[in-house]
Amino acid sequence: MQKLKPLAAASALLALTACTTNPYTGEQQASKAATYGAGAAAVCGLVGAIDSGKHARNAALGCGIVGAGVGAYMDVQEAKLREQLQGTGVQVVREGDNIRLIMPGQITFQTDSYNLRSNFYPTLNSVGEVLAKYADTTLRVTGHTDNTGSRQYNQTLSERRAASVADYLATRQVARERMLVQGMGFDQPIADNGTAEGRATNRRVELYILPRAG
Known part of the structure; x- marks a missing residue:
């Protein structure tokens, strides 16, 4: 009572x-x-x-x-x-029953690196706290790059960046088996790769939070 x-x-x-x-x-x-x-x-x-x-x-x-x-x-x-x-720079986007977090590359990684910036750890700690508490979701972690450099280089970089985010969240008690990790290279831009600003926008990791079916 x-x-x-x-x-x-x-x-x-x-x-x-x-x-x-x-x-x-x-x-x-x-x-x-x-x-x-x-x-x-x-x-x-x-x-x-x-x-x-x-x-x-x-x-x-x-x-x-x-x-x-x-x-x-x-x-x-x-x-x-x-x-x-x-105030962290991470965008929270609601799409029906799904939630998408957009993590800009400039606050997440050093240029051409898949090592997380140490000052981004507190932000991922906050994300991990929520994901661990509300565990009845599946997660899709997707890396994206701009079109500078070869297709293979960008594909590999996008995969490694997505994996870095997923691996860190796993240290925050977010079960790794909940996560699908993938790299999209430069195939899914959200801005014009013809400008420096657009390329910066395209360099990102997106985390989709999806209700578990059934």
């Missing part, structure tokens, strides 16, 4: 903030909890916030019966990641 009081209080708080300022971005918006159904999604979000691992997943699945579940489970992770990564 002791858990019911914080549960009720936090559920009420989530419902009240459905149409107020987002505490992580400062933007006015309707909360995703409201989209999934205010009462059910608020409870699901709270369960995800106070529990981890199998318990949280089971609670989320139970909430799925009333239409919340997976969305609410991912909502909580998104909010925590935005809070932890604010």
